[in-house]
Amino acid sequence: MKVGVLTGGGDCPGLNAVIRSVVRKGVQEYGFDFVGLRDGWLGALQGQVVPLGIADVRGILPRGGTILGSSRTNPLKHEDGVLRVRDTLAAHEVDALVVIGGEDTLGAAEELSRHGVKLVGVPKTIDNDVVGTDSTFGFDTAVGIATEAIDRLHTTAESHMRTLVVEVMGRHSGWIALHAGVAGGANVILVPERPFDIDQVCAWVRSRFRTHYAPIVVVAEGAKPKEGQMVLKDRTLDEYGHVRLSGIGEWLAQEISQRTGSDARTTVLGHVQRGGTPSAFDRWLATRFGLHAVDAVKKGDFGTMTALRGTEIVRVPLTEARGRTKQVDPSLYDEFSVFFG
Ligand code: F6P
Numbered sequence: 102m103k104v105g106v107l108t109g110g111g112d113c114p115g116l117n118a119v120i121r122s123v124v125r126k127g128v129q130e131y132g133f134d135f136v137g138l139r140d141g142w143l144g145a146l147q148g149q150v151v152p153l154g155i156a157d158v159r160g161i162l163p164r165g166g167t168i169l170g171s172s173r174t175n176p177l178k179h180e181d182g183v184l185r186v187r188d189t190l191a192a193h194e195v196d197a198l199v200v201i202g203g204e205d206t207l208g209a210a211e212e213l214s215r216h217g218v219k220l221v222g223v224p225k226t227i228d229n230d231v232v233g234t235d236s237t238f239g240f241d242t243a244v245g246i247a248t249e250a251i252d253r254l255h256t257t258a259e260s261h262m263r264t265l266v267v268e269v270m271g272r273h274s275g276w277i278a279l280h281a282g283v284a285g286g287a288n289v290i291l292v293p294e295r296p297f298d299i300d301q302v303c304a305w306v307r308s309r310f311r312t313h314y315a316p317i318v319v320v321a322e323g324a325k326p327k328e329g330q331m332v333l334k335d336r337t338l339d340e341y342g343h344v345r346l347s348g349i350g351e352w353l354a355q356e357i358s359q360r361t362g363s364d365a366r367t368t369v370l371g372h373v374q375r376g377g378t379p380s381a382f383d384r385w386l387a388t389r390f391g392l393h394a395v396d397a398v399k400k401g402d403f404g405t406m407t408a409l410r411g412t413e414i415v416r417v418p419l420t421e422a423r424g425r426t427k428q429v430d431p432s433l434y435d436e437f438s439v440f441f442g
Pocket of ligand 1: 112
């Protein structure tokens with residue numbers, strides 16, 4: 102059997118660990134051959150197929166990024182996209198695919214699966230917002246990076262007695278903001294799921310100053326004020342219909358400064374959260390996802406994705422994840438309100 106592997110969407114730490122795991126088990130235990138499709142669905146459309154053997158995956162476990170490249174190409178938005186993907190697979194005698202991606206890439210996978218493409222999905226994203234799995238790999242690393250940044254910002258904020266606003270990633274969901282904010286001892290945590298009241302934020306900031314501490318405000322890029330809109334970097338839509346976010350941190354610092362008459366600065370963590378070596382947990386989860394994905398291929402359990410449920414890896418239908426994002430539960434967010442202000 103020949104299996105193609107692709108990584109699509111925004112990259113995240115742990116992608117290479119999945120590729121390595123899939124190839125190692127597939128070759129050693131099942132005698133499969135592998136190829137890689139370059140740059141996500143783009144390679145499938147354009148026929149960019151590269152060899153992928155044991156030697157190619159040696160040493161990649163701790164490496165961030167993806168040796169296969171990635172893109173936000175949506176094959177369903179291209180003329181004859183389904184046909185072109187099928188032609189590429191046929192031309193290279195690829196029997197099945199392992200598709201490693203987030204909500205968008207896996208959504209396209211689900212559609213292609215309906216059109217008869219044999220594939221198994223593996224959920225990834227630093228945002229942790231894929232429905233159907235308790236966690237995605239990449240998230241733990243991103244939270245670790247954001248937490249370390251918040252720890253560092255505490256000391257400089259206190260030296261100058263100013264507010265530091267930390268903008269983290271999270272388009273539709275505030276998982277990174279919530280986890281890193283709690284772990285880093287933030288005084289205000291703002292998530293997309295809960296539009297915020299700027300007067301309340303400023304009240305929390307003032308209260309923090311009154312106790313002679315410098316406020317740390319952690320905000321997800323997709324958070325928005327109750328009265329107002331998400332702040333966009335760019336209105337152009339990608340092939341999945343997403344705009345580019347970022348700017349809410351800067352907006353908040355200006356508002357806090359003006360309304361409280363105190364100094365405020367912003368740090369935007371951006372792609373630092375996606376780069377570099379994966380945490381031990383993400384290597385573990387990515388490796389397990391890879392092993393189970395190749396088992397699914399062997400068993401012919403197509404149209405599914407691997408998922409973490411408790412400590413078990415299970416398979417769930419790709420339909421479960423399609424078109425939805427996993428949001429922060431309001432009651433979970435409220436658990437931490439005692440730390441605000
Ligand atoms: O992959 C998810 C994500 O990191 C989001 O949190 C963020 O909004 C987006 O990707 C940024 O994408 P890009 O790499 O295209 O700037």
